[in-house]
Amino acid sequence: MIYTPSLTAIVIFILFVAVVLVLSFYLARKTKSASSFFAAGGTIHWGVNGIAFAGDYLSAASFLGICGMIAFSGYDGFLYSIGYLAGWIVALFLVAEPLKRLGKYTFTDALDARFDSKAIQLAAAVSTLIVSMFYLIPQMVGAGALVKPLLGLEHHWGVIIVGAIVIFIVATAGMTSTTYVQFIKGALLIIFSIVLSVYIFNNGLKLNPETKHQSYHQFIKLTPALENGRVTKAEDYKVMDQVQINEHQLVKLEKSGIIRWFLLINANNEMVLQEMLSTTLTPNGQKLYNGEPAKNGKFYQVGHLSKIIVDGKEVDKTGALGPFEFLSTIEKSEIVRFEQLKFSDGKNKVSVWYQNITSGSDMMKPGLRFKIGKDATPISKLNFISLMIALFLGTSALPHILIRYYTVPSQRDARKSTIVAIAAIGTFYILTMFMGLGAAINGVLDVESSNMSAPLLAKAFGIGLFSIISAIAFATILGTVSGLIIASTGAIAHDIIDNYMGKNLSEEKKVLAGKISAFVVGIVAIILGIAFKGMNVSFLVGWAFAVAASANLPSILMLLFWKKTTAKGIAWSIVVGIISALGLILTSPMMWGRYGLNPNDAIHQLNNPAIISFTLALLTLIFVSLATQKDNHKKKDI
Amino acid sequence: MMEHGPAIKPGNDAASKKKSKLGVILFIVYSIVYGGFVIIGVVNYELMGKIIVKGQNLAVIYGFGLIVFAIILGLIYNAICTNYENKMNKEEAS
16 A cells, blocks of 8 residues: 555644653652552542553454454454453453452462462463463554554554553553553544544445545456457557466556556456556565556555445435444445455566455355355354354453453442443444444555554545544554553563562562563564564454463353362463463464465364363363362462 | 542452352353354354344344343443442441
8 A cells, every 4th residue: 555644644643642641751650659550559440440441452453453354354344343342241240350359460369369379370470471462463563554654654663663652651650551541542442433433424325435535546447359268459458468366367468568457357248357456576576556666656545335225226325324224225235345366477476456246235244254154164164153252251361451450449340340341342343333334335445454444434534533543543552552561561570570489579679670571571562563564463363362261261260160270270271271272373274374385284274273272271270170179278268 | 649448348248149140140141142143153144144124134233232232231230239239238237
């Protein structure tokens, strides 16, 4: 995608970051004790904490990832919204209050409250660090992706800016400052998602998605001459080549020295060459967009409707629509999605995106991304079930979510703040459906990065809205990264140095250890954020959920609901959960593809590990606990 | 920083057993409804596309419904728990 930064966007962004930093300075004056650094002194109001939960939870994966996935794959993206929200039910009904009762600063405290076991302290702290790192990488990658359209900076600068600001926020004021940053960001994200949705409804549906803020490229159609299925002539273009990729016939044409790719299709019994978007990577590293250098600006945002049906009749536009009318009209209409094909053309690596007309009814039900319909296999169905389990069980095992229960004064406040979180997050997730579909039909999609769909949709409605939405998206990343770094510093300074190594640090030294840990974790996050450039934001987050659900949740649940649980049972369950989830991920078809191997040759065909790794961790806990019952005489009653 | 006194001191909540039982029941209720959604998706996928009401298909109604249902269950749970706490912790104190 070719982006040009805007001055308004830069000014709004800088103002936004400045406010966050001033707030951190102001709150930093109050952070002196370890309790205040790691858990905001347990004095945060439940309403503020509830919205801060939303701030923590609605990470880059939710705002950028889900909206993007809905825009590209329809309802399948919304499955993430459903699963992420359902996870809060586990948090509210099973985990919130007992965890608040048992813990102090970290979730390791809660797991270890009855046992005082070195094995639990180490296993739970390591698990916190691994899950937090899995979660940190996509946030940092998201930051890198955002700064390009917003500030015109390269990926690594985005990662470094986020890293530096977050280290500053965390190291100055710890959890208090992080909480208020999350509160402001969570509230703004929900308010402006509502504003964006209102714009979408007012705009309605139209065949030509041009607005006064953006033009829309009209794709060329050529009438070719054919001989035995091969194109011999194409109006005033010179025919260079014709290749078959899967079932598609791709034709390479040239005019005025510029190479373009077209798709040969049968439109109403007439053969037509339809223009595609293409990128070509030459052996000397130059990237051409539709055959021309980036500076020529010949690469376009896409996504439009090819047919709109209202009351059984085809129309060009609908005018303003209500939320339910918006969905039911899309259900009856047709959407043009752009699908990617990759191939080698001599020494050049070519990607093309062709128009795929998708019925609204297919867009509005699962199946475009997750194969559970007519072309499903038992493995693809198992993948779907496993994903839905990971999303359901992962939320209440995420360390940066769990630590937020220690920032409120009482169990009642923990419960109330969870309900505020569910209401706020639920509202946002319902809006993801409208924002995702809005992006799909308003000609704003960047085919190279689904993550930018929601901010680019805002851009179609005006640069001011785009700037605010992008600044909030950036703050979303800042907030989530802060929460993750606090969780990691708690694991290092409190769980490992203070408890596991038995250093018995003074309050000041514990805070200092926390600040040094924040600096180190922040630097590691910056390095990983740069190294993983180009990785899909929602990709790793889904895995973070699977690892969290497998490593942490069996222990949390069994500790609360099974009296025979032992310290060794918990420690082994965490170890087995981490190893099995990571092992399955690293040997999955998706990773096989990333290693440059054929995904079909992978050791197994399961991309979502939770169904196996969660079960293994649970069984380990049960068997080891039953075998070590004699240890339980030392268990404390709480 | 100013300390607010906890409404209920951690570890000293007479209602905790009843609340925990209620939590488990509501969790099972929600899990069944959530499980129903996943099972329809896997077993009878075409049903998801069936128009149910006002031009909305089952996938939209069920999906939005799961989100709204979570919020409603949360509010019910909080109301009952608060009631337990007010009643039982008062009894405990008297």
